[in-house]
Amino acid sequence: MEENIRMSTKSEIIRYAFGGLGSNIPFLLILAYLMFYLTDVVGISPIAVGGLFLIARIIDAVTDPMMGMIADQTRSKFGKFRPYVIFGAPVLGIVTIALFNVPDMSSNMQVTYIYVIYILYSLISTVVNIPYHSLTPVLSEDGNQRTTIATAKTFMSVPATLIINVMVLPMVAIFGGGQQGWTTTSIILGITLTISFWVCASSAKRHDVSAKHDDQNLKPQFSLKEQISLIGKNKPLLMIMIAMCTNLIATSAVGAIALYYFTYNLGRADLFPLQSLVAIPFTVLAFISLPYLARKIGKRNVFLYGSILAILPLLVILFTPYEFIWIIFAAAVLTTALGPFTGNIAWAMLPDCVDYAEWKTGVRGDGVVTSSLTFINKLGTALGGLLGGVLLGVSGYVANQVQSPETLQSIVIIYALLPIGGHIFTIIALKFYKLDNQFHKQIITELKERKRALRAATE
Structure with a gap:
């Protein structure tokens, strides 16, 4: 007789979702404003900012696993x-504040300050976010509920987008503008993210208990080499890593350059927060429909078809003359609204890859498998930011000035053409992802049979 499948309560899912906020x-905040803050408020070269993202990712390649x-x-x-979520959250809040408080010096x-x-x-983001994302498979063994949990936490990107893309610039202005405005705003955001993670940590108290729910206490601990092999032998995970990396290059390029595009190409910086606000409903x-679509057509197909659809509004932006500003605005809204069907669904696919790793290798490494995707999350964002910064710098961008035709064209390329290329590579990678709902159910059944046999052998 099959064991009862452990699941979370509604309250636990809601509280866990606050980690997404x-x-x-x-x-x-970093995706939308750090480059703009450093170039237009502090005065740092965009090429130097792009190099910053790359160096940090090289370090992450070691620290994340x-x-x-x-x-x-x-x-x-x-x-x-x-414990990493509870005690790391306030430190993450402090360093986030420090990012937007560059001292007045040479x-x-x-x-040097911003690089450090x-x-x-x-590093602190790694300490907090890998354990946070690792809790998803811990909270539930049910595949459908895991989709709900992953959707709930990624849904919190909606209020986060409302806060960051819609409210940050008005908050900066209200609090005095310039560095003073950024200081006060970043402090409020640092406190908010800390409290959100604390609420999230409270949700897993019943589940994240090694003595009760960690079947690995029946086995010896595994070496780093054995844990890393969980990634190399996990083809579905590798395909998600490629798909998410190229997707994030696409979305981070859009996010990093959007404010430049609205400010200099369209001459309507006021439309940047408005398009984020209009996209929210x-x-x-999209988030509400995500669990249903995942059950109906599979998570992989949601990601695949979402990436195909995401190319369409980018083509509109690429080829529409600036005078048709409201057509461009509508395409920008659609680009934002399609987000749940592209990168966000990958987080619902990750717990299945954790189960696949255990089924394939006999080792369950929630943290190691999760670290692969958190690293890719940062790598894709960094590559998008690096390409954006380099292309912006070599095109002759000068902060707070009327830009040359070459610079304006580079901004369009970063904002529309580069993301199209990213989505195309995502589509190719997803063609090789074979871990569908039926296969995952088979894996869960076999894993439970193995665990019962292991317990019987140790009794």
């Missing part, structure tokens, strides 16, 4: 993953 606030392994082998009264010192703080931010509908 805490995670997305600094992510979207290490953090996954450390979290997997943690045993504490707070659980395996919760240009070289400012560049951003690398520190990246459509994004909410």
